[in-house]
Amino acid sequence: MNLTSIRDLLAAQPVLLDLEPADIDLMAGCAHNQVFEPGTFLAHEDEPANHFYVLREGKVAIELHSATGPLLIETIGSGDLVGWSWLFPPNRWAFDVEAVATTKAIVIDAWCLRDKCETDPAFGYRVMKRFAQVMVDRLQMTRLRLLDLYGAGNGR
Amino acid sequence: MAADVATAVPARPAGPMVPVRYRVTARHQDTADSVTLSLMPIDEPIDDPEPGQFTMLYVFGVGEVPISVSGCPSREGVLMHSVRAVGAISRALCRLEPGSALGVRGPFGVGWDVSSAEGSDVLIVAGGIGLAPLRPVIREVLAGRERFGRVAILIGARTPDALLYTEEIEQWRAVPDVHVEITVDAATQGWTGNVGVVTTLLEGLPTTPTSTTAFVCGPEVMMRVVARDIVESGADASKVRISLERNFQCAVRQCGHCQLGPLFVCADGPVVSWTKAAGLLAVRRW
Numbered sequence: 001m002n003l004t005s006i007r008d009l010l011a012a013q014p015v016l017l018d019l020e021p022a023d024i025d026l027m028a029g030c031a032h033n034q035v036f037e038p039g040t041f042l043a044h045e046d047e048p049a050n051h052f053y054v055l056r057e058g059k060v061a062i063e064l065h066s067a068t069g070p071l072l073i074e075t076i077g078s079g080d081l082v083g084w085s086w087l088f089p090p091n092r093w094a095f096d097v098e099a100v101a102t103t104k105a106i107v108i109d110a111w112c113l114r115d116k117c118e119t120d121p122a123f124g125y126r127v128m129k130r131f132a133q134v135m136v137d138r139l140q141m142t143r144l145r146l147l148d149l150y151g152a153g154n155g156r
Numbered sequence: 157m158a159a160d161v162a163t164a165v166p167a168r169p170a171g172p173m174v175p176v177r178y179r180v181t182a183r184h185q186d187t188a189d190s191v192t193l194s195l196m197p198i199d200e201p202i203d204d205p206e207p208g209q210f211t212m213l214y215v216f217g218v219g220e221v222p223i224s225v226s227g228c229p230s231r232e233g234v235l236m237h238s239v240r241a242v243g244a245i246s247r248a249l250c251r252l253e254p255g256s257a258l259g260v261r262g263p264f265g266v267g268w269d270v271s272s273a274e275g276s277d278v279l280i281v282a283g284g285i286g287l288a289p290l291r292p293v294i295r296e297v298l299a300g301r302e303r304f305g306r307v308a309i310l311i312g313a314r315t316p317d318a319l320l321y322t323e324e325i326e327q328w329r330a331v332p333d334v335h336v337e338i339t340v341d342a343a344t345q346g347w348t349g350n351v352g353v354v355t356t357l358l359e360g361l362p363t364t365p366t367s368t369t370a371f372v373c374g375p376e377v378m379m380r381v382v383a384r385d386i387v388e389s390g391a392d393a394s395k396v397r398i399s400l401e402r403n404f405q406c407a408v409r410q411c412g413h414c415q416l417g418p419l420f421v422c423a424d425g426p427v428v429s430w431t432k433a434a435g436l437l438a439v440r441r442w
Contacts, residue, residue, distance in 0.1 A: 074352050077350070077360070079360060141353045149341075149378050150285075150374070155221075
């Protein structure tokens, strides 16, 4: 049986490609694999953000619960990062994260990684840049959605 | 007397400015504000349109509006147009029932040139009503599946209820070796698909960017973002085609309402390569 190490799995994720090999080594020391079946939750709103996820396969939904049921905000698929609440106080999840397909994720322990970022600020800066890029991409996509591009236009 | 007047109309009106009479033979309500009309000629028909071309549809007593062809007579047996009610004329078009008559001028402009994609991978990205001009492309590619490489169809819509051709999309999904993904900007209760902008679907495609021909149609901002991302992934900009929408009035390069830089979009477009469009769409107001 051919087992791929967690380090190699991390290194193969496009979202982490601009990190240096030594950074991947550091991150791998805080990581483990986990599979989430549809309907299970990776995170719950307002709970401590002790992890973040790199999705290898599958799809998750970012949701808010409401009296009428969950409100689906966005779906995130393989190759993407889920969770940045671990980086900023109060370090609590802002949304629910539910697997909507069988999802293979690399789970990163936030306490472990935060310690390494504090100890090695250069590493921490590179991690922060990576997450900032993900946040900028999501912000830009959110702005496009706010434009309601497919809504009624000015036509004849 | 009305019949006498009708028989007095020439079999084929002279010139591109004179509408040919067509009759609505079928009307399908696609969404709350969109319908697909099937048309058959009363007089001698217009030339067979290519996928990507448009016609000017004239609602008698109301006005004329440019609408892309969503089904070609050569393949469907009827001329098909999908119309979204956004203004007085398009609302009047959407209200037409089978048996109603209307005027048709065209076909106009440059089409998608689907045959030039033969041998390469095909990426089709549609947003909103932009799926309508791409429907003939999809039908042609799927009908000649063996002539193309890997095929990916990405569809974005405002909400699940705003999706066009939902039954037909399921047929596309059923074709082996065709990647179909849908995303919506806002989910409604019960929606289990993707939520997010259509560019998020560009990740993890089966198509190879360097050997891909892309056909993109939707709101202009969406096309800009999608085309830029496709080219950044390694695709040749000359093989990324978008369909521009402008204020088409005469449709024959005379009135200038549709001018975009050096282009008369009614005749030089609506389909243009990203090589040609990128610079023109980057021009801002100052």
